[in-house]
Amino acid sequence: MSSRHQAETLPQTLGELRSSKLYSEQRLQGRSVKDELRENLIARLRTRETIFPGIVGYDDTVVPQIVNAILSRQNFILLGLRGQAKSRMLRALTALLDEQMPYIAGCEIRDNPYKPLCARCRQLLAEQGDATPIAWMHRNDRYVEKLATPDVTVADLIGDLDPIKAARGGHDLSNEMAMHYGLLPRANRGIFAVNELPDLAGKIQVALFNIMQEGDVQIKGFPVRLELDVELVFSANPEDYTARGKIVTPLKDRIGSEIRTHYPETIEEGISITAQESWTDRGLGKVDVPQYLREVIEQIAFSAREEKKVDKRSGVSQRLPISTLELVLSNAERRALIHGEDLIVPRVGDIYSALPGITGKIELEYEGELKGADFVVKEIVRNAIGKVFDRYFADTNTQQIEQWFNLGGSIKISDEQSAKATREELKQIQGLTDKLSPLGIRAATEPEHYVAAAELLLEGMCAHRRLSRNEERSFVVQRRNNERSERQERVSDEREYEEWQQRRSRRGSFN
Numbered sequence: 001m002s003s004r005h006q007a008e009t010l011p012q013t014l015g016e017l018r019s020s021k022l023y024s025e026q027r028l029q030g031r032s033v034k035d036e037l038r039e040n041l042i043a044r045l046r047t048r049e050t051i052f053p054g055i056v057g058y059d060d061t062v063v064p065q066i067v068n069a070i071l072s073r074q075n076f077i078l079l080g081l082r083g084q085a086k087s088r089m090l091r092a093l094t095a096l097l098d099e100q101m102p103y104i105a106g107c108e109i110r111d112n113p114y115k116p117l118c119a120r121c122r123q124l125l126a127e128q129g130d131a132t133p134i135a136w137m138h139r140n141d142r143y144v145e146k147l148a149t150p151d152v153t154v155a156d157l158i159g160d161l162d163p164i165k166a167a168r169g170g171h172d173l174s175n176e177m178a179m180h181y182g183l184l185p186r187a188n189r190g191i192f193a194v195n196e197l198p199d200l201a202g203k204i205q206v207a208l209f210n211i212m213q214e215g216d217v218q219i220k221g222f223p224v225r226l227e228l229d230v231e232l233v234f235s236a237n238p239e240d241y242t243a244r245g246k247i248v249t250p251l252k253d254r255i256g257s258e259i260r261t262h263y264p265e266t267i268e269e270g271i272s273i274t275a276q277e278s279w280t281d282r283g284l285g286k287v288d289v290p291q292y293l294r295e296v297i298e299q300i301a302f303s304a305r306e307e308k309k310v311d312k313r314s315g316v317s318q319r320l321p322i323s324t325l326e327l328v329l330s331n332a333e334r335r336a337l338i339h340g341e342d343l344i345v346p347r348v349g350d351i352y353s354a355l356p357g358i359t360g361k362i363e364l365e366y367e368g369e370l371k372g373a374d375f376v377v378k379e380i381v382r383n384a385i386g387k388v389f390d391r392y393f394a395d396t397n398t399q400q401i402e403q404w405f406n407l408g409g410s411i412k413i414s415d416e417q418s419a420k421a422t423r424e425e426l427k428q429i430q431g432l433t434d435k436l437s438p439l440g441i442r443a444a445t446e447p448e449h450y451v452a453a454a455e456l457l458l459e460g461m462c463a464h465r466r467l468s469r470n471e472e473r474s475f476v477v478q479r480r481n482n483e484r485s486e487r488q489e490r491v492s493d494e495r496e497y498e499e500w501q502q503r504r505s506r507r508g509s510f511n
Contacts, residue, residue, distance in 0.1 A: 033230060
């Protein structure tokens with residue numbers, strides 16, 4: 001049944017609503033939003049339905065804790081670093097609400113027809129009785145979200161006195177009919193979410209916890225009682241959500257559950273999330289992303305989270321591999337369009353074209369800033385390639401390939417050449433084709449897959465310092481003096497860091 005047709009068949013007056021079994025006074029009068037969420041959640045648990053479709057990696061960790069909080073009828077907060085699907089989890093709560101909700105037509109705060117809060121609705125019921133018009137709201141419209149920023153005011157969140165409204169209605173400013181409702185009252189009988197809660201100013205947090213517990217708030221010196229029916233959910237960064245941070249302790253005390261989110265725990269979970277969220281269906285020929293390339297892209301995020309030059313407090317968002325995969329695929333798509341190829345197969349070398357999408361998603365420590373974002377990211381990419389190389393080629397003897405380069409061989413892989421032409425050049429490398437068997441039969445039969453597989457092998461050898469590759473993607477023999485120059489550079493960085501520490505300590509002593 002379409003939503004329009006369904007809306008036409010739903011009760012349109014209070015009298016019709018009273019006579020309906022599903023929306024009877026006995027059912028709705030004492031049923032809060034938290035009761036509604038609990039009942040619908042229980043129904044899903046009994047039928048073993050997926051509670052949060054599309055959420056990967058939280059089935060045994062975060063989801064059970066959210067379920068427990070809802071069953072306990074608690075407000076809760078999700079604590080986690082950026083890119084951990086906190087907002088998505090909060091928005092998914094609407095699936096646990098009834099599909100349609102009745103309220104008194106024209107009410108700003110969507111009053112319960114059997115238990116109105118505002119004076120306007122009470123007056124309307126007294127005048128019209130069973131003829132009071134009823135409107136309906138879909139579950140998706142019952143979710144209100146606010147990003148906390150320092151400039152948010154009590155008027156934005158709770159409401160304010162409106163002199164114009166008071167003058168037009170002939171009301172005194174202390175009359176609740178003169179009040180302009182903020183976001184929280186307008187979320188009445190729904191879910192109200194605040195993202196980055198600690199960023200709210202202290203006085204706004206005080207107004208929030210007061211209305212959570214006592215149901216009243218003071219606006220411009222006038223006490224206003226708002227016994228709102230709302231499920232309050234929040235998100236925050238764990239670093240900020242402490243007594244030493246920017247959170248007001250009484251508000252922290254009033255939140256029922258603190259639930260920790262996390263990044264994917266395995267490469268496989270990360271690949272599933274990235275595949276689900278990234279845009280890979282381009283509609284221009286067949287797209288085939290090799291599994292090993294997905295592993296490399298996901299390993300970049302895992303390696304970045306472990307890298308000491310990357311700020312752990314900021315985190316490395318799951319958006320990094322999602323954005324990287326899209327950029328890698330775009331570079332492969334561009335190459336296929338230039339050469340008129342129908343099969344689009346991205347390669348490991350395409351990751352270097354995605355560096356602008358990676359550098360913008362990591363925050364560096366001081367040591368990383370000394371090196372520069374590009375240098376750090378390239379090291380992370382090299383580390384990721386090396387780890388994936390070891391999964392496929394751990395037992396592969398590459399001496400024959402190294403010997404070919406030692407005898408003066410060199411090769412350049414360029415986007416200016418088609419996959420077929422590049423394959424013919426790669427076949428000059430003695431022993432290369434035989435070593436690609438761990439990557440499957442397609443690596444030996446299709447030019448696009450052959451080049452992609454060969455590039456993983458060569459890039460992996462570069463990661464392990466067996467070969468060298470320059471910025472033009474030309475592979476040559478690894479020079480022995482590279483390690484010596486790297487040691488010299490490392491010593492130079494350590495000296496520079498010590499000098500910086502000494503300058504900072506001198507400034508501190510002067511202060």
